[in-house]
Amino acid sequence: MIAVLFDFSGTLFRVESTESWLSAVLTEADVPLPEPEFGKAAQALQAAGALPGGALPERVPVELADVWEVRDQSSAQHRAAYTGLSRQVPLPDPGLHDALYDRHMTPAAWTPYPDAAEVLRTLHERGVGIGVVSNIGWDLRPVFRAHGLDRYVGTYVLSYEHGIRKPDPRLFAAACADLGADPQQVLMVGDEPRADGGAAALGCAVHFVHHLPADERPDGLRPVLDLVD
Structure with a gap:
């Protein structure tokens, strides 16, 4: 060869674990999320497949099916697919969904x-x-x-x-x-x-x-x- x-x-x-991913973003945003809410949110994000490079979604919502199929073909589609999955999970601040996506692109992740x-x-x-x-x-x-x-x-x-x-x-x-x-x-x-x-x-x-x-x-x-x- x-x-x-x-x-x-x-x-x-x-990629880092879902727990590490969520914890890093919450810490950076100075948003507290005590147990058991943190554990439930991390588990729900994992089931949703919201972490790129992590577990695949257990179910892709109908409204995201089209963008999910082409998610790797452009930056905009990739962000739309994964933040769409993340938004299936309620978080304390709506801005955390974009912050989670941004976190996964960092070398630390x-x-x-x-x-x-x-x-x-x-x-x-x-x-x-x-x-x-x-x-x-x-x-x-x-x-x-x-x-x-x-x-x-x-x-x-x-x-x-x-x-x-x-x-x-x-x-x-x-x-x-x-x-x-x-x-x-x-x-x-x-x-x-x-x-x-x-x-x-x-x-x-x-x-x-x-x-x-x-x-x-x-x-x-x-x-x-x-x-x-």
């Missing part, structure tokens, strides 16, 4: 998997091209920079910047082109078989990891090094 493409959420990084830096560094040292291909509605580059991983990434191909989303093979083709790599010599690493498996249509090899909390997946990326060899 001369290049490896990685998904973002659930592959290289894991994301933790690299324990072996992410080692794997990216090793691939980079071997001269293997590295790309990130993500279904997302915002610019994740600052997250990589803040965690010291941007130095290893040769290209970012983000759905909202192209108006299409995985499994559309055009996203993977764009990443391969940016890296000057023949797709048949490229490995795609992700956590969603349907979305990330779209790279196989180009002839890329595909490897899946489990979307687990960061402390429960200490070495899920290390097999990539053997696959590249």
Whole structure:
């Protein structure tokens, strides 16, 4: 393999818990929400699927169904979908729903998997091209920079910047082109078989990891090094 493409959420990084997400926003806004109200709100937000990168919605409201389907194709649609889900949950201040969305785009909301830096560094040292291909509605580059991983990434191909989303093979083709790599010599690493498996249509090899909390997946990326060899 001369290049490896990685998904973002659930592959290289894991978003914080719903409780941590809500607590950080309440603290920043200086809005108290004592137990048991806090616990109920966090549980309801999780069930609603309001945290991007977190649990999927247990149910998508009818009025959000259309925007949910295209949420990764533009920044506006992404925000509308997730704040719409958040607003299914009553909170002390209506402004908290936008604040929650804004919080999830900050580097503090994301933790690299324990072996992410080692794997990216090793691939980079071997001269293997590295790309990130993500279904997302915002610019994740600052997250990589803040965690010291941007130095290893040769290209970012983000759905909202192209108006299409995985499994559309055009996203993977764009990443391969940016890296000057023949797709048949490229490995795609992700956590969603349907979305990330779209790279196989180009002839890329595909490897899946489990979307687990960061402390429960200490070495899920290390097999990539053997696959590249």
